[in-house]
Amino acid sequence: MRGTSPHPASPKEPSRRFCVAPMMDWTTSHYRFLARLLSRNALLYTEMVTTGALIHGDTERFLRHDSTEYPLALQLGGGDPQELAHCSKLAEQFGFDEVNLNVGCPSDRVQNNMIGACLMGHPDKVADSVRAMIEATDLPVTVKHRIGIDGRESWDDLCEFVEKVSEAGCRTFIVHARIAILEGLSPKENRDIPPLKYDWVYRLKTKYPHLEIIINGGIKTFEExxxxxxxxxxxxxxxxxxxxxxxxxxxxxxxxxxSAPVETRHQTLRAMFPFIQSELERGVFLTHISRHLLGLFHGQPGGRQFRRYISENAHKTGAGLEVIQTALEKVREPENRAIAEA
Known part of the structure; x- marks a missing residue:
């Protein structure tokens, strides 16, 4: 049931073997509900939430999630140790399984507030923040970062960052295998233009075998x-x-x-119907939910018609669940209900 009630902390840390990255405007609670229907075990992350938004804004709105989304991590954006400590306590109170510090976002807005990737230039500041977060909560505290930023992009710089933050108590590093270029590239360009250096992430695990190293950046297939x-x-x-x-x-x-929790895309979407209806009754516009469903039939016959129907109708005044139901009829359901190879 959707709400803000805390739940008991997990008896052990969530598995990070397979994670879905925090993505602004994308990994909302509506997407996470869909993702959890598809996998019981993938660790899900919220969008980045700034400490300022949680302290001075509508805290419950920012931290609201569905109990079915667990295991779920909250990603924080911030650079003040006391504020991060306070928000880490909130993460525990609201039932999250992990609290993660963003040290990878390259946008101008977060740079101007000294949060995100620019913090890689200040490893002592990150260490102080992590130390305060760990002291404030029993949740695992993790850091997501780049392999460097312009001006601090050497292997030695990366090792200095990891060593200082690990000495503060962090044992899990989620490493986007690109540097962030803070001057001259947009956030979108920073996800594509700087070359991937997976070998650097591998080297981190070899150099620091006692740390948990999670790799991120440009990964698309299970073979990869x-x-x-x-x-x-x-x-x-x-x-x-x-x-x-x-x-x-x-x-x-x-x-x-x-075993997979679902057998077909159709079964997955039908399982979302009660959730969609409850969100509509709560006053949520259909487009806020439906935009996360557009890729469900990616590459399938009828998938384009499915996407088009939703795109053309979900924004209309009074649009309800019937839009999704009609769109689903445009995709033929497979006779063999065995799960398709992902």
Whole structure:
């Protein structure tokens, strides 16, 4: 049931073998509900929430999530140790399984507030923040970061950052295998233009075997995941898991030795109907939910018609569940209900 009530902390840390990356405007609670239908085990992350928004804004609105989304991590954006400590306590109160500090976002807005990727230039500040967060909560505190930023992009710079933050108590580092170029590139360009250096992430695990190293950046297939898992402790997928969510239906069999929770895309979407209806009754516009469903039939016959019907009708005044039901009729349901290969 959707709400803000705390739930008991997990008896152990969530598995980070397969994670879905935090993505602004994308990994909302509506997307996470869909993702959890597809995989019981993938670790999900919220969008980045700034400490200022939580302290001075509508805290319950920012932290609201559905109990079915667990295991679920809250990603924080901030640079003040006391504020991060306070928000880490909130993460525990609201039932999250992990609190993660963003040290990778390259946008101008977060730079101007001294949060995100620019913090890689201030490893002592990150260490102070992590130390305060760990003291404030029993939740695992993790850091998501780049391999460097312009001006601090050497291997030694990266090692200095990891060593200082790990000395503060962090044992899990989620590493986007690109530098962030803070001057001259947009956030979108920073996700594509700086070259991927997966070998640097592998080297981190070799140099610091006592740390948990999760690799992120440009990963699209399970074959690529398998290769990365030979060198690291876990993988994190972002855009591919969003634009092609059915990929997640193969996660439990491929990485956790469990059966898939759903057999078909149709079954998955029908399972969302009660949730969609409850959100509509709560006053949520259909487009806020339906935009996360557009990729569910990616590459399937009728998938284009499915997307078009939703895009043309979900924004209309009074649009309800019937829009999704009609769109679903435009995609033929397979006779063989065995799960398709992701």
């Amino acid at each position: 995941c398998d290769e990365h898992l030979r060198h690291t402790d876990g993988v994190m997928l972002g855009r591919e898991a969003y634009h092609n969510p059915w990929l997640l239906a193969g996660v439990d069999p491929a990485f956790f030795g469990q």
